[in-house]
Amino acid sequence: MSVPTRRSRSLHAMPRYDHPAYQSAFEDLNALLAAKLNGHPDVEYMDTMMYGFWGDGHSWPFEGNLFPSDAVAEQTWLRMLAVQLAHWTRTPLVTNTQPDFNRVGNAAMLDRTVRSRNWIRSDTIFIENTQIEALSNRPPWCAAVSEVGMTRGDVDVLDIDEGVTLNERIIDHVLAVGANYWSVWNWHDEAVEHILSFYDRDPAPVDRAARRIGYRVYPAFIWAFGDGGTNGLVVGLANDGVAAPPGTVQLSISDAGGQVLARGCVDAGYPTPAGIRQAMLRLPLGIAWEGLHLRAELLVKDVAHPLKWACRQQTDSNGALTLRRNVRAS
Secondary structure: OOOOOHHHHOOOOOOOOOOHHHHHHHHHHHHHHHHHHOOOOOOOOEEOOOOOOOOOOOOOOOOOOOOOOHHHHHHHHHHHHHHHHHHOOOOOEEEEOOOOOOOOOHHHHHHHHHHOOOEEEOOOOOOOHHHHHHHHOOOOOOOEEEEOOEOOOOHHHOOOEOOEOHHHHHHHHHHHOOOOEEEOOEOOOOOHHHHHHHHHHOOHHHHHHHHHOOOOEEEEEEEEEEOOOOEEEEEEEEEOOOOOOOOEEEEEEEOOOOOEEEEEEOOOOOOOOOOOEEEEEEEOOOOOOOOOEEEEEEEEOOEEEEOOOOOOOOOOOOOOEEOOOOOOOO
């Protein structure tokens, strides 16, 4: 006879989420939070409330749910998702890709999240291939947040296999699914010193992740054109990260005085980590391109966020790239 874990011996209680009082309180809470934080520059995303003790879509190891039926469960959670979508209009919601262990409609919530142009996250991708599938094949504009706990830096927990630590394998998996964010934490052993104990021992894996995770967009090519009747620039955007930009990249060209001369967007989610995405920006007649300033912003839910060019050239204090000739004319 197996001995139950401490978590399964503990008393766990959950509310009747479909009760009118709970639903009313849930909407009030979201209204109050959104009034202060919806679109706030310090809040990049808001977690979607889901079923379970931690609100991430399960009550493992307890099976089933407390609803009258699985259909009522799914309807309740879709209604609660709709409440959050109504309030969080400028900040992305992030829904867990958690498999529907308790039959409460997780797949329907995830589908509604992506179709409403919000984001997704994972809950320990090592053990569930369905999460890996959802993360790896999401639309390019859809950000992915990867939650995988690290070990401390103590030798007895590093789990070294052929010279590779568990944390290095974790980082490789996070990068392999093209994550935009990775939660840096310890598995049920959270403490800043535990994170640092690994980093101080071997900073290279974390530094490598920091250099590659998310998107790193830069203008790989810039061509000028003009035929007497029209002139402008073609910008070839590249992405040196592992993920696409989670929104729409908007380009603008301005003069030394800050006046915007041309502006335009590429398709949402581009440039992806492979290939070049081109954009043509027409300039007013008679305007020379040298000395102009090229800026980029990321539009997410109609909110413009500064996009820092990931290029070797020095950028201006406002993040713009001053255009100059760096290829000799033949």
